[in-house]
Every structure is written in structure tokens, then in C-alpha cells.
Amino acid sequence: MRLLALLDGTLADPEAAHVRVDDLGLTRGDGVFETVLVVDGRPRELGPHLDRLLRSARMLDLAVPALPEWERLFATVVAAWPEPGEFAVKLVCTRGAEYGDGTPTVFALAFSIEPHTVEKRRNGVSAVVLDRGFDPGLAERAPWLLLGAKTLSYAVNMAAQRHAASVGADEVIFTASDGSVLEGPTSTVVVVEGRTLRTPPASSGILPGTTQAALFRAAERAGWAAKVEPVLVDDLAAADGVLLVSSVRRIVRVRTLDGVDLPDATGPWTELSDLYEREYA
Amino acid sequence: MRLLALLDGTLADPEAAHVRVDDLGLTRGDGVFETVLVVDGRPRELGPHLDRLLRSARMLDLAVPALPEWERLFATVVAAWPEPGEFAVKLVCTRGAEYGDGTPTVFALAFSIEPHTVEKRRNGVSAVVLDRGFDPGLAERAPWLLLGAKTLSYAVNMAAQRHAASVGADEVIFTASDGSVLEGPTSTVVVVEGRTLRTPPASSGILPGTTQAALFRAAERAGWAAKVEPVLVDDLAAADGVLLVSSVRRIVRVRTLDGVDLPDATGPWTELSDLYEREYA
Numbered sequence: 001m002r003l004l005a006l007l008d009g010t011l012a013d014p015e016a017a018h019v020r021v022d023d024l025g026l027t028r029g030d031g032v033f034e035t036v037l038v039v040d041g042r043p044r045e046l047g048p049h050l051d052r053l054l055r056s057a058r059m060l061d062l063a064v065p066a067l068p069e070w071e072r073l074f075a076t077v078v079a080a081w082p083e084p085g086e087f088a089v090k091l092v093c094t095r096g097a098e099y100g101d102g103t104p105t106v107f108a109l110a111f112s113i114e115p116h117t118v119e120k121r122r123n124g125v126s127a128v129v130l131d132r133g134f135d136p137g138l139a140e141r142a143p144w145l146l147l148g149a150k151t152l153s154y155a156v157n158m159a160a161q162r163h164a165a166s167v168g169a170d171e172v173i174f175t176a177s178d179g180s181v182l183e184g185p186t187s188t189v190v191v192v193e194g195r196t197l198r199t200p201p202a203s204s205g206i207l208p209g210t211t212q213a214a215l216f217r218a219a220e221r222a223g224w225a226a227k228v229e230p231v232l233v234d235d236l237a238a239a240d241g242v243l244l245v246s247s248v249r250r251i252v253r254v255r256t257l258d259g260v261d262l263p264d265a266t267g268p269w270t271e272l273s274d275l276y277e278r279e280y281a
Numbered sequence: 282m283r284l285l286a287l288l289d290g291t292l293a294d295p296e297a298a299h300v301r302v303d304d305l306g307l308t309r310g311d312g313v314f315e316t317v318l319v320v321d322g323r324p325r326e327l328g329p330h331l332d333r334l335l336r337s338a339r340m341l342d343l344a345v346p347a348l349p350e351w352e353r354l355f356a357t358v359v360a361a362w363p364e365p366g367e368f369a370v371k372l373v374c375t376r377g378a379e380y381g382d383g384t385p386t387v388f389a390l391a392f393s394i395e396p397h398t399v400e401k402r403r404n405g406v407s408a409v410v411l412d413r414g415f416d417p418g419l420a421e422r423a424p425w426l427l428l429g430a431k432t433l434s435y436a437v438n439m440a441a442q443r444h445a446a447s448v449g450a451d452e453v454i455f456t457a458s459d460g461s462v463l464e465g466p467t468s469t470v471v472v473v474e475g476r477t478l479r480t481p482p483a484s485s486g487i488l489p490g491t492t493q494a495a496l497f498r499a500a501e502r503a504g505w506a507a508k509v510e511p512v513l514v515d516d517l518a519a520a521d522g523v524l525l526v527s528s529v530r531r532i533v534r535v536r537t538l539d540g541v542d543l544p545d546a547t548g549p550w551t552e553l554s555d556l557y558e559r560e561y562a
Contacts, residue, residue, distance in 0.1 A: 002303075002380060004302060014301070014302065014303065014380070015301065015378075015380075015381075016298075016301070017297075017298040017299050017300055017301055018298050018300075018301065018302050019298055019299075019300040019301070019302060019304070019307060020295070020296065020297070020298055020299065020300070021285060021295065021299050021300060021373070021388050021390055022283075022295065022390060023300070023307065024439075025307050026300060026304065026306050026307045026373075026375070026433065027314065027371070027373065027433060027435075028310075028433065028435040028436060028438075028439050029309075029310025029432075029433050029434040029435055029436045030435065030436050030439050031436075033308070059440075060436065060440060061440075061443055090308070092302070092307075092308065094307070097296075099283060099295070099296075099392070100296075107302050109302055109303060111380070130423065130425055131419070131422065131423045132423075132426070133414075133415045133416075133419040133423055133426055134414045134415060135414070135458070138412070138414040141412065141414075142411065142412045142413075142414055143440075143444070144411055144437065144440045144441040144443075144444040145413070145414055145437055145440070145441075146436055146437055146440050149436075151310075151436040152307065152308060152309065152310050152434075152436065153310040153433075153434030153435065153436035153437065154308075154309040154310055154311065154434065155309065155310045155311050155312075155341065155427055155430075155432040155433065155434035156425065156426055156427055156434065157309075158305075158309050158311050159340075159341060159342075159424075159425045159426070159427050160425040160426075162342055162425075163424070163425040177416070
């Protein structure tokens with residue numbers, strides 16, 4: 001099931017063509033996006049997602065619609081989705097047609113959650129560590145590299161996922177050139193150490209995670225400690241648990257890393273998942 | 282003037298929509314491209330461009346049409362272009378619609394050369410050196426980063442160009458973390474030292490240049506030496522000339538680097554441009 005909404009509030013056929021071949025989103029990956037989970041008609045972390053979309057757009061000097069227009073677009077999709085349960089909404093804004101009038105291309109594409117996503121939530125994943133090749137100081141030093149912006153230029157993220165699949169793994173954890181942990185291609189890394197959660201800082205050139213922030217909020221309220229500070233790759237194997245968190249997959253246990261079993265994190269994962277879900281109860 | 286051709290040999294309206302919103306070229310920058318110059322009905326370096334397109338596609342595990350299909354598509358465009366003189370053709374292949382039947386999206390978009398391109402050819406450009414953040418060994422070590430593949434994920438290349446414009450410069454020369462020269466966002470760097478040309482090796486994670494290869498061929502035949510070996514950023518200011526070469530702009534002099542005048546390279550530039558043009562006479 002899919003449903004496409006355009007900025008003018010109309011619904012459109014998601015299988016029809018709506019984009020020109022000279023759209024800079026297509027020819028240059030020049031645009032931004034967010035993916036938001038909706039459960040029983042209620043979006044999760046819509047505000048933080050839209051804030052991040054606007055922040056990404058600023059990093060790209062991209063003129064995007066204002067917050068109320070995004071909220072209206074989102075509400076259109078939520079109102080039109082015909083099924084109970086959960087679905088996801090991808091919000092996209094590109095720089096528009098290269099030979100056009102400068103109008104950005106904006107749409108919201110809602111889609112059902114796929115069975116393999118549900119399976120990963122339930123059973124956890126295997127992951128491999130892959131070098132992302134940059135040092136943690138680069139993002140601040142070189143803003144033109146757009147580290148920490150959620151752009152449409154995701155070819156590397158997709159190639160890393162394919163590389164993982166080619167060695168029999170489900171997921172990737174990227175590391176910086178100094179051996180510090182960065183993020184997954186489409187997720188935030190959270191390490192569980194006793195009653196403490198830890199995730200790498202956004203200043204290292206990664207996306208600030210909307211789901212990670214919600215999880216930290218919920219966990220802190222329940223007495224956990226939650227720290228945003230560097231995580232070394234060696235910390236992963238030594239931790240009580242490694243989680244990959246993201247909007248659509250929610251909270252996922254990493255069961256093996258580079259083919260080696262990690263400690264069984266079912267206990268803390270169950271508790272943290274419950275705390276996270278209660279944020280929206 | 283623009284002209285759009287599809288893989289089935291038909292021409293289509295370049296201002297109409299032809300692409301779905303879930304095309305992975307749009308949502309993930311997941312595809313490859315080449316831009317080929319055509320002068321007086323004759324394409325320049327079409328073979329090397331198509332070879333590079335297929336090489337990029339292999340790096341992305343992307344199923345693309347075979348060489349004869351690309352050649353047919355290209356011939357369609359050349360035959361249909363109604364004006365004399367020169368134009369450029371962008372060849373694009375994406376992974377197709379995410380929720381589709383797996384067919385790649387393929388097209389050729391021909392377009393007139395813009396006046397600012399002609400102006401850069403004639404008058405040269407100002408350039409700034411920007412850190413690309415990776416070391417020259419990374420490409421071989423981390424193939425999932427797609428360094429050296431010409432993908433649609435060009436947001437960083439575009440952001441670097443915008444950064445250059447924001448400090449009053451026309452172009453960018455990227456450097457690696459060890460201070461070695463890489464490439465421009467859409468061009469190859471060539472250094473002139475006496476009667477010797479030098480360009481950095483593709484193994485450093487850059488695109489092998491089709492125009493650079495043609496220029497080296499022509500120059501060597503005329504008695505120049507041409508070397509593919511590392512270039513340090515300090516070599517740029519010390520050289521007799523710095524050139525940025527690319528298909529559409531051809532051979533462009535860098536007049537100033539980070540705001541400092543470089544030696545006047547009009548002499549070697551004129552000779553090398555003549556040699557390059559004679560390749561196609």
C-alpha cells in the first residue's frame with residue numbers, strides 16, 4: 001500500500017510519473033528527506049523530524065517550504081491513509097528542475113511497513129563494521145561535505161548495505177578513521193553499558209537521531225543514564241548490548257558483529273523498547 | 282534548447298514528468314551518469330565515456346543496458362539535434378522505481394552549451410582548494426564508499442561549488458587529508474610544468490578523466506611528457522600552469538588559487554587547446 005501527496009494538498013498516483021528528468025534531486029542527489037513513522041494515526045517525533053529537515057536544507061542552502069506547509073502536507077497523508085496500524089511517510093524536497101522556474105519538488109510518500117522490517121525488530125540483526133573514511137573533526141572543518149545533513153545523495157549508504165549483504169550481514173556500523181563509531185547507513189548506534197546508554201555526538205559528522213533522542217528521553221525518565229559522547233569500535237564488543245535505532249525499524253538489537261556473537265541484550269532491549277513505546281501510549 | 286531521448290528510441294518532452302517519485306535515482310541518488318560533448322555532429326570520447334559508465338555501474342552493482350543500446354540511444358539524440366555547432370548529452374541510468382518491476386530508468390538529455398561555460402573556456406577561472414577529507418588509500422580499502430564511481434549522489438560536489446561561489450570563486454580543487462590534490466567537483470586537475478603534464482592517479486579515489494586522457498594522448502604525440510602521479514597542493518602554486526579539464530568546458534586555465542594569482546598560462550594553454558582540438562579535426 002502506498003499513497004502520494006503533493007504540496008498543494010492533492011493526492012496523486014504513486015505509480016505515475018511526477019518528476020522531470022532534469023530534476024536536481026535526480027541528476028545531482030540535491031535535496032533533503034525525512035522518514036516518519038505513524039502508528040494508529042499518530043506520527044512519532046514529527047517536530048524533531050521537521051526540525052532536522054529544515055536544518056539539512058539550511059546546510060544545502062536549499063529553499064524549502066515553511067514548517068506549517070510541511071505539517072499540512074503530513075496531515076493530508078495521515079488523514080487519507082485508509083488502514084489501521086502503522087505506516088511510514090517519506091518527506092522529500094529537491095532543488096527542482098535544473099531548467100525550470102526554481103520551484104522545489106516536494107512530496108510525501110506514505111508506505112506500508114515491510115515484513116522484513118518487522119522481522120528485524122523482532123529478531124535483531126547481524127552487522128559489520130565498515131570504514132567511512134573521515135576523521136571526527138571533519139564535519140566542523142569542512143561544511144561543504146554536508147556531513148550530518150540528510151540529503152538524497154545516499155548512494156554510499158546503499159552500497160554499504162549491499163556490501164554487508166554480500167558478506168551475509170544485515171546491517172552496517174560505520175567507523176571514522178580514528179576507530180570511533182559513527183552511525184549506521186540509516187540508523188543511530190546506541191550502546192548499552194549497565195544502566196547507561198551511549199551514542200556518538202552529532203559533531204562527529206553524523207545525523208542527530210530522532211528516535212535515539214526519544215529513547216534517551218524515555219530511558220532517563222526511568223532512571224537510566226544517557227550520554228552523548230564518543231564510542232570506540234572496541235566498546236561495541238565490550239558492551240552489554242548494541243542497538244541500532246531508527247524511525248521505521250524502531251529499536252533493533254545487534255546480535256553479531258563481524259560474525260562474532262555479542263552478549264544477549266534481550267533483557268535491556270525489552271525494557272528499553274517498552275519505555276520507548278510508552279512515550280506514545 | 283533541450284532534447285530528451287528514451288531507451289526505446291523515442292523522443293519525449295523534456296519539460297514533462299517522466300520519473301516516479303519512488304525512483305531510487307531520486308530518493309537515494311542511486312544511479313550513474315556521463316556527460317558527453319558533441320561538436321558538429323561528432324561525439325567526443327564516446328567510447329571512454331561509455332566504458333566509464335559501465336565501470337561506475339559495476340561499482341554500484343547496477344544492471345545497466347549493454348553498450349550497443351547506449352550507442353543507439355546516443356545516435357538517436359545526435360540525429361535529432363536540430364542545430365549546428367556544439368551541444369552536450371547527459372546519459373543517466375538509475376536503479377529504477379523502488380516499488381517497481383526492477384527496470385532501470387534510462388535516458389539521454391541533450392542541452393545547449395551555456396554562455397557561462399563559453400566564458401570560462403575563454404577567460405579561465407578562479408579556484409579555491411577545499412578538503413575532501415579522505416586519504417588517498419581509502420578508495421582501494423573501502424570500495425563501498427564508491428570513490429571513483431560517477432554516481433548521481435553529487436550533493437557534495439554541488440555544495441562545494443556553492444561554497445566556492447560564496448567566497449567569490451568559480452571552481453573548487455579538492456585535496457586529500459595528506460595534502461595531495463584530487464580533482465574538481467566536475468573536472469580533472471592537470472598541472473603544467475615546462476613541457477610536462479601531470480594529473481593525480483585514479484587510485485586516489487577520483488574519476489579517471491576522459492578529456493584528460495584525450496589531452497594527454499594529444500600532448501604526448503606532440504612531444505610533451507605526460508605523467509599520472511601524485512600532485513601536492515604546493516605543486517599547484519609552483520607550476521607553470523594549472524588546468525581544469527572536463528568534457529563540456531574542455532580545457533580551462535586556473536588564473537587564481539585561493540585568491541592568489543597563478544603564473545599566466547596562456548602560452549601552454551593555447552598550445553594544449555590546439556592539440557586537443559586537433560584530435561577531432
